[in-house]
Amino acid sequence: MSIPKKEDPRTIRSREMFKNAVIALLCEDPIITNLTVQKIAAKAGLNRTTFYLHYQDIQDLLTQITEEILNELSDKIFALLHAKDLSEKQQLTQLLDYLYIHRNYLLILFKTNQFEEQLFSLLKQLVEIRRKNTKKDLPADYVDIDIKTASLVGIIIWWLRKGLHFSSDYIANQIYLMYRVQ
Amino acid sequence: MSIPKKEDPRTIRSREMFKNAVIALLCEDPIITNLTVQKIAAKAGLNRTTFYLHYQDIQDLLTQITEEILNELSDKIFALLHAKDLSEKQQLTQLLDYLYIHRNYLLILFKTNQFEEQLFSLLKQLVEIRRKNTKKDLPADYVDIDIKTASLVGIIIWWLRKGLHFSSDYIANQIYLMYRVQ
DNA sequence: TTGCATTCTCAACACCGTGTCGATAAAATC
């Protein structure tokens, strides 16, 4: 069996510094193409060679950050789903509040390839389970679950990018209005 | 006044070849970071130096392609809006059909920064004018136009990326169902 | 605390893509 073998604190520290560095750089300049390993290492206060001890390349670092955030988000979503005392609107509001807190990371991650797709499949599960819990039989003219999920992704991304002057509560209500027929 | 000054046919030809080359390369490998001027010039069958006679860098080339497609799309959308004999569903279907034809370009352009925002503002005009034409007074609990547009963008992007096994007609109908309350 | 393993640092390396230059060839325009 694979022994988990406690991580060297230097490793943990270095990885953390590289991750913070790349986020900081992307906040200064959101164009991913302008990232270089040199800049990241300099910002992290570590040697450039050290970078290659932990990551294959910049994409590898970004992918690892993406996975961490998605895991957190996944936990949050399923915690919400098990909180059966919350209404659909309250669930939505809490989800939006959580996304708002992490908006800086999220906006950067939306630019990477995989992120939007993975967010889609997470939210699809949310919609799916909600639908199962509340309605046994769908009307003949129900809105497809993929399409509902896709519209939700569109609204969330727009909100984080351009619509943050609206409260999470308002957005949750608007989404609820749009979906109210089912 | 600025005389339009007919373009040298060599210029037109070269630019066209660079544009086709970059699209072809992005179809082979969608990772924009992997693009190089060398590869683009080789694919176009032109000299690398010639590239710099026409574009500042790769981003510049991509931006120019984006603008061309958006102008075409804008024309298409406003042509649809003036076709008053079409129902909202038919308008949607025709728009989706048009997007389908250009799906290869569009999927690539979604990865650039500006494109999604500009598509948003185009579609927002579509929703806005439609709303003006059909309803004088909105109900008190109407869905905000930005949110409606954002959901539309989300659905379109998902459809082009993952949902093309659905017909434009089916998607148009589903969108119609989702928005039917207003 | 001593000894061993791991991590970090540093200088150096070949490699590749960039962006520019000047000179020349080719093509369009008049």
Added chain:
DNA sequence: GATTTTATCGACACGGTGTTGAGAATGCAA
């Protein structure tokens, strides 16, 4: 046919990449 514009070619300095080997610093366990 002469002139202007564009395309080609070889060459250049520059900067980022990814790797190496040797040594310093740190963690850890006996």
